Amino acid sequence: MTGGLYSRLIIACAILLSVLLTGLGIVLGQFFPLFSNESGLDLQRKYWLFLIVTLVLAFVLAFFIATRMMLQYARPIDQVTKTAVQIARGDYLARTQTDEFEFDNELAVAIDKIGNNLQEMSMLRTMEKERLKTLIESMGSGLLMFGREGSVNLLNGVFEKTFGFSKSEVIGKTFKSIGLPTDIENLIEEVFMTEQVHEKQVRVDVGGVSSYMSVYGAPVIGHHGNWLGIIVVLHDITKLVQLEEVRKDFVANVSHELRTPVTSIKGFTETLLDGAMEDPVILKEFLGIIQKESDRLHYLIDDLLALSGMERDGFSLQFTAVNLNAVIEDAIRGVSGKLERKSMDVLVTIPDDFILEADADRLIQVMVNLLSNAINYSKEQTKITVTVKKRQDDAVIEVRDEGIGIAQSELPRLFERFYRVDRARSRESGGTGLGLAIVKHLVEAHGGTVDVKSVMGQGTAFQIRIPMQQVEKQSV
Structure with missing residues (x-):
């Protein structure tokens, strides 16, 4: 037996019944002399025998009644109680044995329904918690949440990565003790003080790297209008700036x-x-x-x-089989006037009938811009070398001049629009500052790349790589 409350009550009732039956037997035994002619020792023996038989029968009857009551009432109640205690402790999988007859009652069914409902609620809560965790961690912005007392309750991986903090270092600390930039601290303090939404752009220097962030702070309000804390979202806007x-x-x-x-x-x-x-x-x-x-x-x-x-969206190239020999010849003719004015020559090294898939007009434009750039920054009576090779599945075109060269610090910005290494010389030669930007766009539209190497006082070499065959039509 389970020893539950109901079991103890039934046992107590059985004992009480046994006592009542025994007492009844004793009372009935007092009438023995009236129904027997015997006296003395024999009557006393029969009297004790009657008491013993009565006691045994009372015990057996009480035991039988108690057992039946326990099987029918106490055991199901104790089992249901045990199940309810397990559910209360968080074991929502606990169930009563409703497949047995004695457990087929409304209380057992109700307890099992409560267990089912709590289990479903627990599973739903777990799923929502996982979804929220996934959402917070997959955000592209840093997230920081403070409780009413001003200590950190929650942060995500983007915030950790941005500022170099770990959750163990930040959770439970106040915003003043974390070590955030001053502008962000001031915004958080304003949200705490005013309980209003605040937003501002700040510059953040972390590890010697500067970045710009849009910081948004807002109070967190509960369903009943009670103030729970604040949330701060930090979005990196460096690229936008x-x-x-x-x-x-x-x-x-x-x-x-x-x-x-x-x-x-x-x-x-x-x-x-x-x-x-x-x-x-x-x-x-x-x-x-x-x-x-x-x-x-x-x-x-x-x-x-x-x-x-x-x-512009929708810009595309018209790919055809192009003879690169003819493309280079057309480009050289396009800059022949500039070559004559500076008494310069172009030396071309290219295999015969070098065929690739490209947009002929755009490729001529690329070569004209590269040759014009080489002419503009070269001295008179020098030469330009154009070399074409096939390397794996790419056509490699190199345009090398003997000009003034470009400093290494200038190379990363060389393909920016209107960027000039020597503004005076470029303006004097009529350059627009857009030629190399156009070259980069057109080469990348072909699925290729453009690189530059230069030595001050010796010259510059531009190298472009374009696939021999276009897997799919490139667009910009």
Whole structure:
């Protein structure tokens, strides 16, 4: 037996019944002399025998009744009680033996339903907890949560990685003792003080690396309007800030590049209108300058339109079988005037009938820009070397000059729009500062890469790699 409350009550009732039956037997034994003629010792023996028999029968009857009651009532109740205790301790899998007859009662069924409901709620809570944990950890932003007392309750991996903290170091600490940047600490304090949403952009220096973050802090309000703490989300906006800086630089550079030729054209035109056109020599000289500045303005607009078209969605190349020998010849003819003015030669080393899959017009544009760049930054009576090789499944084209060279510190920014190593020389030669940016876009649209190596005073070599066969049509 389980020794439960109900079992003890039934046993007590059985003992009480046995005592009552025994007492009844004793009372009935008092009437023995009335029904027997015997006296003395014989009557006393019969009397004790009657008491013993009565006691045994009372015990047997009480035991039988107690057993039946325990099997029918006490054992199921004790089992249900035991199951309820297990469920209360968190064992939601505990169940009563409802397949047996004595357990087929409303209490057992109710306890099992409670267990089923709690088990489902526990599973749902576990699933929601895992989902929340996965969501928090997979966020691209840092997350920090504080309780009402101001100590950290929760943080995610992005926050740890960004600031170099670990959960064991941060959990339970206040925001003042973590060591956060001052701007972030001030925002957290403002949220605590005002219980209002605050947001600001801050610059963060961690490990010698600077980054920009958008910090959002908000109070956490419960279902009943009670204040539970605050949550802080830190989103890295470094790339957005850099893109904004690039945009500002681009607008400033375009404005400057457009203003310079327009100012020259306007100035020389006003001079001519003021009477300088009467002198044929000055007239011819000024008209030549106006034409040069107009050409520069025209090239700049063409390059801007070309670059804008390449960056627009839907830009694609027309791939065909291209003879690279013919492409290089067309590009050299396109810069022949510049070569003649500086008495320069181009030496080409390429296998006969070098065929690859590419956009012929765009490839000519790439080669013209590379050759023009080499001419602009080379001294007179030097040579440019164009070498073409097949390396594995790529065509490798190298354009090497004997120019002034480029410092190593300048190489990472060489393909930026309007970036010039020597602004004075570039402006004098009519360069727009967009040629190499166009080259990079077109080469990458072919699925290739472009690299540059340079030695100051000895020259620069641009090397582009383009797949011989296009697996799929490339687009930008």
